[in-house]
Amino acid sequence: MKVLEDRIRKDGKILPGDILKIDNFLNHQIDTKLMEEIGEEFYELFKDKEPNKILTIESSGIAIGMAASKYFGYIPVVFAKKTVAANMAANTYEAKEHSYTRNIEYTVQVAKDYLNENDRVLILDDFLANGEAMNALIRICDQAGAKIVGCGSVVCKTYQPGEQRIRDMGYKVEVLARVSHMSDDGEIEFE
Amino acid sequence: MKVLEDRIRKDGKILPGDILKIDNFLNHQIDTKLMEEIGEEFYELFKDKEPNKILTIESSGIAIGMAASKYFGYIPVVFAKKTVAANMAANTYEAKEHSYTRNIEYTVQVAKDYLNENDRVLILDDFLANGEAMNALIRICDQAGAKIVGCGSVVCKTYQPGEQRIRDMGYKVEVLARVSHMSDDGEIEFE
Numbered sequence: 001m002k003v004l005e006d007r008i009r010k011d012g013k014i015l016p017g018d019i020l021k022i023d024n025f026l027n028h029q030i031d032t033k034l035m036e037e038i039g040e041e042f043y044e045l046f047k048d049k050e051p052n053k054i055l056t057i058e059s060s061g062i063a064i065g066m067a068a069s070k071y072f073g074y075i076p077v078v079f080a081k082k083t084v085a086a087n088m089a090a091n092t093y094e095a096k097e098h099s100y101t102r103n104i105e106y107t108v109q110v111a112k113d114y115l116n117e118n119d120r121v122l123i124l125d126d127f128l129a130n131g132e133a134m135n136a137l138i139r140i141c142d143q144a145g146a147k148i149v150g151c152g153s154v155v156c157k158t159y160q161p162g163e164q165r166i167r168d169m170g171y172k173v174e175v176l177a178r179v180s181h182m183s184d185d186g187e188i189e190f191e
Numbered sequence: 192m193k194v195l196e197d198r199i200r201k202d203g204k205i206l207p208g209d210i211l212k213i214d215n216f217l218n219h220q221i222d223t224k225l226m227e228e229i230g231e232e233f234y235e236l237f238k239d240k241e242p243n244k245i246l247t248i249e250s251s252g253i254a255i256g257m258a259a260s261k262y263f264g265y266i267p268v269v270f271a272k273k274t275v276a277a278n279m280a281a282n283t284y285e286a287k288e289h290s291y292t293r294n295i296e297y298t299v300q301v302a303k304d305y306l307n308e309n310d311r312v313l314i315l316d317d318f319l320a321n322g323e324a325m326n327a328l329i330r331i332c333d334q335a336g337a338k339i340v341g342c343g344s345v346v347c348k349t350y351q352p353g354e355q356r357i358r359d360m361g362y363k364v365e366v367l368a369r370v371s372h373m374s375d376d377g378e379i380e381f382e
């Protein structure tokens with residue numbers, strides 16, 4: 001998605017530890033117009049899959065889900081909650097997610113009320129790195145017996161295993177901006 | 192806002208401790224169509240104030256900010272981050288927020304890059320109870336020298352002090368659904 005790649009080139013910041021920060025239009029300040037374009041792009045990529053629900057994860061995923069939902073006819077967006085405390089609850093689906101960026105383990109939770117075996121779920125998230133977050137969302141859908149019709153991510157790095165890992169599980173994966181290289185002097189290349 | 196009040200009456204759950212849970216259309220699952228109507232209502236209430244930025248707080252506030260931004264001509268949405276760890280950083284504005292629901296103290300943070308003295312800020316949030324979260328956002332705007340043009344909340348309880356507290360600080364406050372009573376048998380009344 002060219003407009004997104006251009007924006008990442010312009011505003012993305014490379015931090016130590018191979019971290020790409022896109023705080024000024026997605027992860028802290030949101031460019032809501034760009035977000036709508038991202039939502040529309042996900043619609044184009046997944047409309048034939050006819051999802052009836054979008055599953056994402058707090059916090060930034062909420063903006064992506066909101067933007068995409070409209071194009072799919074205002075299907076509900078469920079955002080999984082992420083907690084460091086492992087407060088197991090009888091009425092939630094849960095999966096562990098290891099964050100490599102922060103080196104901590106999260107518990108990802110979705111209330112059983114909001115996901116079930118009749119759902120056709122489109123999973124959307126901001127970053128697909130090692131695939132930990134998306135994998136947690138997939139396992140939660142499995143617990144619910146929901147059908148996953150596709151997985152979309154705004155950004156991935158092609159040299160990290162997440163994208164292939166999810167694809168190898170048999171899911172359709174679409175990524176809008178695929179970073180192939182980030183150099184120390186701030187250059188970002190796309191595949 | 193009648194459609195919202197009707198929805199709260201229908202789907203709101205009253206939990207012990209006088210807690211109103213609206214998880215099935217705002218705080219966990221999002222009804223994105225209703226959210227758009229909420230965004231439009233905030234636009235009608237604050238359009239004459241000409242904000243150039245919406246400030247909200249993760250997680251649910253993001254959906255509200257996203258919905259409202261479009262009507263204001265796609266002004267940026269900045270969402271404050273909430274952390275239990277007090278990792279003071281030189282490049283952020285910070286304020287403490289005491290959560291009565293969870294009985295913990297959060298540090299609310301906004302990067303200095305995304306708020307400054309030229310901003311005309313509309314603060315939006317989901318719940319206005321004791322006004323702790325909104326007060327934290329106000330103090331952050333003060334630190335930035337930004338002008339607050341209004342404060343909007345989706346829900347408040349009229350018997351809690353938050354709404355009046357913020358109004359007493361001199362700000363225009365608008366609340367879309369003002370709960371005046373919640374009974375043990377699940378009845379919810381509005382003012």
